[in-house]
Amino acid sequence: MPQKARAAIVDKSEAEFRIADVEIDEPGPHEVRVKLVATGLCHTDLAVRDGVLPANFPVVLGHEGAGVVEAAGAHVHDLKEGDRVVLSYGSCGDCRPCMEGDPAYCDHFTDLNFLNKRLGSDKPVLGGEVNGAFFQQSSFATFAIAHERNVVKVPDEAPLKLLGPLGCGIQTGAGAVLNTLAPRAGTSIAVSGVGSVGLSAVMAAKLAGCHPIIAIDMQEERLKLASELGATHTINAGDGEVPEMVRKIAPEGVDAVIECSGAKPAARAGWAALANRGSLLVVGAPPGGTDYDFDANEHILSGRKIVGCVEGDSVVKVFIPRLIQHYLDGNFPFDRLVSEYPFEDINKAVHDMEEGKAIKPVLIMDKDA
Structure with a gap:
């Protein structure tokens, strides 16, 4: 019935x-x-x-x-x-x-x-x-x-x-780091937009041994929480040009930016903050019809990559139990x-x-x- x-x-x-x-x-x-x-x-x-x-x-x-x-x-x-x-x-x-x-x-x-x-x-x-x-x-x-x-x-x-x-949300942020990026220890990373997805990415970056871990947002309370959860540096996007502020921390740019906000200006800023061969992982879904445009010689031919990421590239019966174990161990x-x-x-x-x-x-x- x-x-x-x-x-x-x-x-x-x-x-x-x-x-x-x-x-x-x-x-x-x-x-x-x-x-x-x-x-x-x-x-x-x-x-x-x-x-x-x-x-x-x-x-x-x-x-x-x-x-x-x-x-x-x-x-x-x-x-x-x-x-x-x-x-x-x-x-x-x-x-x-x-x-x-x-x-x-x-x-x-x-x-x-x-x-x-x-x-x-x-x-x-x-x-x-x-x-x-x-x-x-x-x-x-x-x-x-x-x-x-x-x-x-x-x-x-x-x-x-x-x-x-x-x-969904937490595996998306964590999986963007652990599954899609799969960084080596010491990889420099910035997370743009530290809501639930972005904060999950920050925690995963700490798990993976990334450094520095830069959290970017416009809400100071969320940046404070990001610091408590593993960010080594924070940037308030309202304080100036984000790429310039990132390069004060990582002069050559960062190896990866996890873009969680879905905002076109944030994606463009993240792209400009990348080091040569760096990757921009687009996690936040922008509105339909959004176009990203980048100078091919200045950026794409430097080895930079744009990578889409859905659901943290997660195979759920494998990845979700891993996240639960990290939580039970006190690491997530x-x-x-x-x-x-x-x-x-x-x-x-x-x-x-x-x-x-x-x-x-x-x-x-x-x-x-």
Whole structure:
């Protein structure tokens, strides 16, 4: 029988979330139904809500879920009822990028993550006209259906209500450093935009032994936190020309810039701050139609590279457990980014994130878990 749930629904572009009752379908052969404990709130959710990224309205968003498996499909082999899990992004498993170990670049990424196509079934996840299967989870709800490919079992000793953001924002920042850049110790790095993604990149850079680690932002409170989490230097982008300030710290420029803000001026400044052969990793998604232009002789022929990075190039069943172990070992304190909100206060959480009062809001569905 379908499972009744409470869900936060967006009826149209730029509308507020409204809480309503919905019905969740039974899991298919390769799916699980998860009782959500908590879900992270991500800027991607808000970009979809606002029509900046594609969506089918009305829709239940949410793509950083954490909870407990309540039911498993007949052909699910590595998950069972009672397992504690984190939910991440969807991928088909059959296209060339997936088969070559790059599921973040799945040929069907847009359909499976933004357009609510349920992997392996044409049936809707939710009853009525509301769309589900956002990132193969739609976790702004008390229950969610997820495909076994994007469900990660987590250890009992890890605090489940904190783990949801590992499914997207935190793995994106950390993976940009540890997976995409894969730096040698001593690599110089700048992180532009130190929200939850950027701060995760700072912590990962510290793990990797990078030096210097330069945090760039316009909010002093976030720069202060970046220093506490591993940045060796900070730059307030409102104090002058960023490339010049970077070169006062690293005279030849830095080996890598992780650009997390999605702002074109920040990307251009990051490019100008690179050393010869340096890499600009574009992590933050700019608005559609954004063009970057650089002088070929001055910059590109110096060996500089622009690299796109989606979901931290993460293979979720491998990378998320690694991040959890780093956290349990005391080396990746991502809990310092989290602010908790009751699920019913989702619109307050959105407001606080948009105002810069909360770095990574986490919505609590089950306060007793």
